[in-house]
Amino acid sequence: MLDRASHRLLDERAVIDRDLAERLVELSDDHLPALIALAHQVRLAWMGPAVEVESIISAKTGGCPENCTFCSQSARYDTEVVREPMLPLDKLVELAQRTKDLGGTEFCIVVAVRGPNQRMLQQVIDAARAIRSSVDIEVAASLGLLKEGQAERLAAGGIHRYNHNLEAGPGFFPRICTTHRFEDRVNTCRMVTDAGMELCSGGIFGMGETWSDRLDLAFELRDLGAHEIPCNFLNPRPGTPLGDAPLLRPLEALKCVAMFRLVNPDCVLRYSGGREVVLRDLQAYGMLAGANGLIVGNYLTTLGRSAEVDLAMLADLDMPVASKPLTGTGGRRPLSVIPVIA
């Protein structure tokens, strides 16, 4: 199976199909080092050696009306999250500068809402303009479900990438959220790409989903042409319905990263929330399993380790930090124009 996948991805420069992906998933842990090594080779061949560094900031925290079972920002659960209104513009500019100083090329403004109203949309556009006028960094946004015309306004306002995670495959999604549908999320993802922004969309591993659910998600993201795919690992939040869920096994988490790379060879695969608590001593191994993006600093409601420690990890791995955002194509670029990177 590994030889077939290698031939397909490295020799033919083509993507693998669902059948082959399922067979790779069935391989035992004895084959995991080889699976991980292949994912790393694929990442180097399709995306190069550089790692894209980003930080995310919760610009408006808590009080979300939705009921995602993993999320401590839902107003429906009694969690430790303290509601915070929208951060002022000068604070966002200051945080974007701090991201730039750490070598980051993208700064993502995240708000906890079902979707933005017009006032919030304008606040984010104003913030993006202020950041771009004083900091040499790309601005991304994550504002929930979009309505007609909002994606175009964000794109025109200088938002280059929009994050909207599918979180899980279509079969599993109703088990983690009932206040909106999987199709609603897919529609927003389509609006993002139709408006010309890059799509950042990924999921969370360890919520009780099966490997079939994970592959559903991986292939859905490929079909949507996701440029960036964040790989999050459930860090159970007290007070949420998933607050007592067991942590994913570290080797299982590595297999998730590797499989998402093998299904989506030309995306920025971002190693994201929960990695510290789930991967623990295997932290660096994830960067050798196909990831080529890193969120540094804290996550939305949980603490990451310090950015300096993560940058030292990249230096130890001899992985250069990208000087500008990497561009994946979600498998949509004709094979004939995909550069071969030695």
Ligand code: SF4
């Ligand atoms: S929509 Fe987003 S912020 Fe709201 S509960 Fe779901 S994951 Fe949390």
